[in-house]
Amino acid sequence: MLSVAAVRSASGAANYFAKDDYYTVEGSSEISAWAGEGADSLGLAGEVAKDAFEGILNGILPDGEAVAQVENRRAGFDLTFSMPKSASVMAYVAGDKRILGANMAAVQKTMAWVEKNLAEGRKDVEGRKVPVQTGNLVYALFQHDTSRALDPQGHIHAVIANLTRMADGKWQALHGDKLWSHNSIIGSVYHAYMRTGLEQLGYGIDLKGKHGTFEISGVPKSVIGEFSQRREEILDRATQLGVKSPEGLREITKRSRDPKLDVEDREALKQSWVDRAAALGFDGKGLVAAAEARAGIAQPDSALERGYCAIVEAIDGARNRVGALLRPHDPLVDNALARAVKSPAEARTQLAVASAVRILSEREAAWPVHKLGKTALDLGLKGVTVESIERRIDRLVQNRQLIPGIATAADRTGRMATTQEALRTEERILTSVEEGKGTANPIIAADTAPVRLQEASDRPLNPGQLAAASLILSSADRTVSVQGVAGAGKSTMLQAVARVAEAEGRTITGLAFQNKMVADLAEGAGIKAQTIASFVLAHERFIA
CATH class of the missing domain: 3.30.930.30 (BirA Bifunctional Protein; domain 2)
Structure with missing residues (x-):
């Protein structure tokens, strides 16, 4: 710790x-x-x-x-x-x-x-x-x-x-x-x-x-x-105060610290x-x-035997933790792995980085390189260290299997990375957005949207909420994007949008990555929601 x-x-x-x-x-x-x-x-x-x-x-x-x-x-x-x-x-x-x-x-x-x-x-x-x-x-x-x-x-x-x-x-x-x-x-x-x-x-x-x-x-x-007397003391105090977050536990630790x-x-x-x-x-x-006995076991002498042991030990040691994250012939793992690696740790490093890419790609199109490294480390594969992770990431970047970039946004700076697959997905999304411009029927007219939204909302909408909601309901584009920071009132805005749309005979379905987000949509916006994964599974016969 x-x-x-x-x-x-x-x-x-x-x-x-x-x-x-x-x-x-x-x-x-x-x-x-x-x-x-x-x-x-x-x-x-x-x-x-x-x-x-x-x-x-x-x-x-x-x-x-x-x-x-x-x-x-x-x-x-x-x-x-x-x-x-x-x-x-x-x-x-x-x-x-x-x-x-x-x-x-x-x-x-x-x-x-x-x-x-x-x-x-x-x-x-x-x-x-x-x-x-x-x-x-x-x-x-x-x-x-x-x-x-x-x-x-x-x-x-x-x-x-x-x-x-x-x-x-x-x-x-x-x-x-x-x-x-x-x-x-x-x-x-x-x-x-x-x-x-x-x-x-x-x-x-x-x-x-x-x-x-x-x-x-x-x-x-x-x-x-x-x-673990000290740990138990902190947890007991946290229970009394109803504190569950890591930040809260750290604060209790600091404030309850007696002289040594x-x-x-x-x-x-x-x-x-x-x-x-x-x-x-x-x-x-x-x-x-x-x-001590295990540490003293002799290692194989021949390169061929070491290579065979490497691949067997690496895969056996990693299967339970990352098997579900890997793909057949994964492009982020070397071909002919048994010939390419020199140690089990190197094989596991390749598996750890490839798995970390899959984990991060579920939520983001690009990620800080240090976050990729941390995610790979936290899988806990035997013998994997930050040096081996960084060497592997650098090799993938050199081979253009990972695409590097530099973040310049105020809330995110430094080295970033993404995959060729993510870039292709982004291109498909942008093409779809472009092709969908002007092809949809507005749900209501733009001039009537503000009044109807205010009437449908449980509380007055601020100018930002009203502008976003009006755009969603009156746009002729098939895709409309709205971005708002946490606490900006997106749920309140979406609740009003859903009520107006339903009054016009439309069915509203909310989709989110995680169950918690689904619950937030249902509770905060009153929208029937489900995870993206469950939606895709239910409609996969319609997906090309």
Whole structure:
């Protein structure tokens, strides 16, 4: 799991991280570590000293230079990467310290991706501040082992300073908008790396929920629940308040956060974890031994045998999750896959990207490339990581199997992609719209529409609603398009349209992608509605 929070106080952050107990991988003497291209360029390496950490968060470089300050400047960002509870149990209760190494590696790889793709500064372009990629961050990693309720909870804080170096060598404040807007993508990247790391250690994975979240196979739910006191506290509070959304849960988490308890005897605390697990009949030693045995199984030597194993393992591992999304001879999957791939992970990557394209194409004609990558990652196919996904997308773009573009709309910017099939569909739709101009009989005359619509509506229609409704009823075009943002009053407008049309002897049918949209049409507009899929199924004999 990933959470993102602003660091408001440099001294507060320095005091908190300086006093807590940190551990690094494989028993290193370092209790924390600087990281990032920006840190390297400043000569920051190794263990994080409190004074240097506080100075960096305050915008003071090691040579004493002060980066320009602004009022209400945030000190930085705290990205907290939390292992699944089952992984914490296996690391701290069952004693498999390899898991801590896998977690640190997953965080380091994720942060390298964040630095490459999301680090931005701003520069003046024709009087406007425009975000530009910088590719460098200054951050420190701190590894913890407990939750606030003192349950085993391995997590790593990546504390990013509000600094980045521009192309001209000058340091300035980090433009952190993408850290917020891409937080779910960062989480998906981390989960994929962590899954892959655990699978390489020999563990099985059970996918849970959205964003590629998971647990280690074989850890009982009762044990996970026993060591999830803080989570249960948050869920109980959410139930009391009637909160169900992820945003609401995050707010409860923040507002109900007590100071972290000090641990006077860490060995006694860890022994208490072992005892609590033992009371439930669990020690995890068998799972560790089985995982170690699986991790040590030798791989086939010959290229032919590896290729055969790759295709068998890839298809077997992916069939249950993406089989329904793929097509015979899918153009987004290489032909003669067994000859083309070199590993099961590469085969699964092809299946994941092709499946993600199908998922997104159900709702949109084009999509942000990062959304395509996230959707592919969240399928949770074994060994699939953000690097393999990005390589596959780039290959499909090079081969023109995916068509690239750049979004310039205010609410959507950056790299986009679509398919040849989507472009052909769009062309057919536009041709149909053009051919249908002037071929339909208006339902009512334009001059009578406003009065009749106002009379039919339960509430007064505003000018925008009235214009849209009048166009629908009085147009001689077979297709009329109306676009409105959420909350603009489309349902109220459509209700009036339906009432007038029905009074003229017309039958109104609403079509939507999802059942929820169908329900909204029926409830909000009073229109008999169904999903597009069910409509097509019922009328497929009439569809060419």
